[in-house]
Amino acid sequence: MSANSDSYVIGVDFGTLSGRAVVVRVSDGAELGTAVHEYTHRVIEDRLPGTDVRLAPDWALQSPHDWLDVLRTAVPEAVAAAGIDPARVIGLGTDFTACTVLPARADGTPLCEETPERPHAWPKLWKHHAAQAHADRINALAAERGETWLPRYGGKISSEWQFAKALQVLEEDPEVYARTDRWIEAADWIVWQLTGVETRNVCTAGYKGIFQDGGYPSAGFLTALNPGFAGFTAKLGQELSPLGGLAGRLTAQAAGWTGLPEGIAIAVGNVDAHVTSAAADAVRPGQMVAIMGTSTCHVMPSDQLAEVPGMCGVVRDGIVPGLWGYEAGQSGVGDIFAWFVDNGVPASYTRAAEERGLSVHAYLTELAAAQRVGEHGLVALDWHNGNRSVLVDHNLSGVIVGQTLSTRPEDVYRALIEATAFGARMIVETFEKAGVPVEEFVAAGGLLKNRFLMQIYADVLRRPLSVIGSDQGPALGSAIHAAVAAGAYADIQQAAAAMGTRRDDAYLPDEARADAYDRLYAEYRTLHDYFGDGRMLHTLRAIRNEANG
Ligand SMILES: Nc1ncnc2c1ncn2[C@@H]1O[C@H](COP(=O)(O)OP(=O)(O)O)[C@@H](O)[C@H]1O
Numbered sequence: 001m002s003a004n005s006d007s008y009v010i011g012v013d014f015g016t017l018s019g020r021a022v023v024v025r026v027s028d029g030a031e032l033g034t035a036v037h038e039y040t041h042r043v044i045e046d047r048l049p050g051t052d053v054r055l056a057p058d059w060a061l062q063s064p065h066d067w068l069d070v071l072r073t074a075v076p077e078a079v080a081a082a083g084i085d086p087a088r089v090i091g092l093g094t095d096f097t098a099c100t101v102l103p104a105r106a107d108g109t110p111l112c113e114e115t116p117e118r119p120h121a122w123p124k125l126w127k128h129h130a131a132q133a134h135a136d137r138i139n140a141l142a143a144e145r146g147e148t149w150l151p152r153y154g155g156k157i158s159s160e161w162q163f164a165k166a167l168q169v170l171e172e173d174p175e176v177y178a179r180t181d182r183w184i185e186a187a188d189w190i191v192w193q194l195t196g197v198e199t200r201n202v203c204t205a206g207y208k209g210i211f212q213d214g215g216y217p218s219a220g221f222l223t224a225l226n227p228g229f230a231g232f233t234a235k236l237g238q239e240l241s242p243l244g245g246l247a248g249r250l251t252a253q254a255a256g257w258t259g260l261p262e263g264i265a266i267a268v269g270n271v272d273a274h275v276t277s278a279a280a281d282a283v284r285p286g287q288m289v290a291i292m293g294t295s296t297c298h299v300m301p302s303d304q305l306a307e308v309p310g311m312c313g314v315v316r317d318g319i320v321p322g323l324w325g326y327e328a329g330q331s332g333v334g335d336i337f338a339w340f341v342d343n344g345v346p347a348s349y350t351r352a353a354e355e356r357g358l359s360v361h362a363y364l365t366e367l368a369a370a371q372r373v374g375e376h377g378l379v380a381l382d383w384h385n386g387n388r389s390v391l392v393d394h395n396l397s398g399v400i401v402g403q404t405l406s407t408r409p410e411d412v413y414r415a416l417i418e419a420t421a422f423g424a425r426m427i428v429e430t431f432e433k434a435g436v437p438v439e440e441f442v443a444a445g446g447l448l449k450n451r452f453l454m455q456i457y458a459d460v461l462r463r464p465l466s467v468i469g470s471d472q473g474p475a476l477g478s479a480i481h482a483a484v485a486a487g488a489y490a491d492i493q494q495a496a497a498a499m500g501t502r503r504d505d506a507y508l509p510d511e512a513r514a515d516a517y518d519r520l521y522a523e524y525r526t527l528h529d530y531f532g533d534g535r536m537l538h539t540l541r542a543i544r545n546e547a548n549g
């Protein structure tokens with residue numbers, strides 16, 4: 001690859017609160033410069049920008065202007081930080097949160113530009129959860145009709161996805177629905193802005209748009225949901241583009257925004273979690289990448305097609321062309337630790353952490369690390385934000401068993417970390433039981449900084465952990481896709497091998513601790529089965545909801 005030794009690609013990761021650009025050398029994946037742009041409107045949850053229009057609970061919107069600002073600011077700043085000649089940039093790739101989806105005109109104009117006072121005209125962020133009732137109806141009808149696509153999503157689709165959100169628009173603001181020519185993932189919309197051509201990537205279409213075996217849910221199914229929904233799929237993409245493919249070339253206008261040469265390759269859009277596999281060079285069957293942060297997403301290519309209970313989805317070519325791509329998830333991980341730090345720690349601990357110059361997380365970790373496995377006498381269920389896999393039930397809640405008058409904050413903190421590791425083991429075992437082998441567990445994301453936590457995962461999973469070598473996995477992954485789109489490598493696997501970064505066996509399980517964890521895990525499973533049917537936890541939630549009026 002010496003011909004590429006002085007050419008560069010740019011990866012742009014559009015997150016929940018900000019967008020990040022990274023400049024990467026094509027020959028070896030070296031990250032030379034990066035810049036972040038915080039979105040001006042962040043997550044729109046209370047009031048529509050520039051209006052008095054208030055939003056209902058569970059709404060979460062975003063502004064397309066914030067995304068374009070990332071191209072205008074973070075990209076040129078990253079190039080400047082890298083100190084490279086922009087003329088040497090040969091391609092740009094992007095990834096987005098998903099399902100973040102917007103209604104647009106036939107020319108790509110977001111409807112919120114025409115009618116900013118209409119909530120449904122705005123892009124719905126992935127965590128917009130106000131379409132749960134619509135998702136419930138889709139699931140019930142699909143189960144009743146035996147729709148063949150339903151098992152591809154572990155038996156349930158999410159309220160976060162395209163069909164649930166679009167049905168909400170139709171039923172709550174039919175006029176906006178009627179004006180929607182294109183219902184498009186932000187992942188594809190941003191690529192449209194860069195290239196001037198509309199493309200639809202297989203990843204979001206498959207995981208978020210129920211595209212399976214060459215088609216969307218049938219018109220008959222959609223009519224049964226609501227006759228007005230019959231023609232919905234005409235607003236989606238009909239021809240899908242492969243990951244790593246060339247979506248188009250940078251337009252003169254977008255060259256003006258970014259300061260990059262007009263005509264460079266723009267990669268087909270992608271999802272932040274899935275593109276991280278390339279960054280970790282984990283794009284072969286059985287390499288499960290866990291992107292561990294506030295929540296954890298698990299993605300894994302495989303040559304086996306199976307119906308794994310409670311997975312988020314399995315999509316042909318969904319991570320790399322030629323393989324099935326699986327996704328599963330834990331809806332609360334770092335968020336649970338944050339909840340405990342914010343609510344479960346006395347002032348004396350906060351003071352002690354401050355005196356030591358440590359975060360409360362780091363302080364609790366240090367105390368917890370001094371214990372032997374099981375010493376706290378606790379076992380917990382990691383369902384404080386519901387359970388995505390394997391139970392797919394957002395109405396479950398957290399459980400901590402075994403507390404006594406001598407239970408200390410570090411005990412609970414450790415038990416919560418262990419609970420998330422047990423949740424991960426449950427997912428791995430569910431895949432394997434369904435006939436999809438997990439050969440390697442590769443950790444990525446913000447929680448890598450907690451080495452004690454990573455060791456617990458190795459011990460609980462009873463397997464070596466590999467770790468990604470970059471702390472900006474999605475942006476690096478997007479840059480790798482850009483290199484493929486630009487023709488610098490033949491495919492994602494080759495580009496990932498040259499440019500991705502992974503440390504094998506970064507954490508090895510300790511036999512004695514793993515044995516001790518087996519006993520605790522058995523108790524976790526018992527609790528999981530007992531509370532997992534929801535009888536008690538749903539009742540508690542109902543009582544809470546009644547009490548809150
Ligand atoms: N030392 C730590 N140990 C464990 N969890 C931590 C620590 N520091 C921060 N966290 C948790 O990490 C999460 C943030 O992870 P990060 O990957 O940066 O974010 P995101 O998932 O939003 O990209 C927060 O939920 C926070 O509670």
Ligand SMILES: O=C(CO)[C@H](O)[C@H](O)COP(=O)(O)O
Nearest residue numbers: 015016096097098126272273
């Ligand atoms: O569900 C997703 C992928 O399937 C979202 O993209 C993801 O959960 C958003 O993650 P983050 O908050 O880390 O940007």
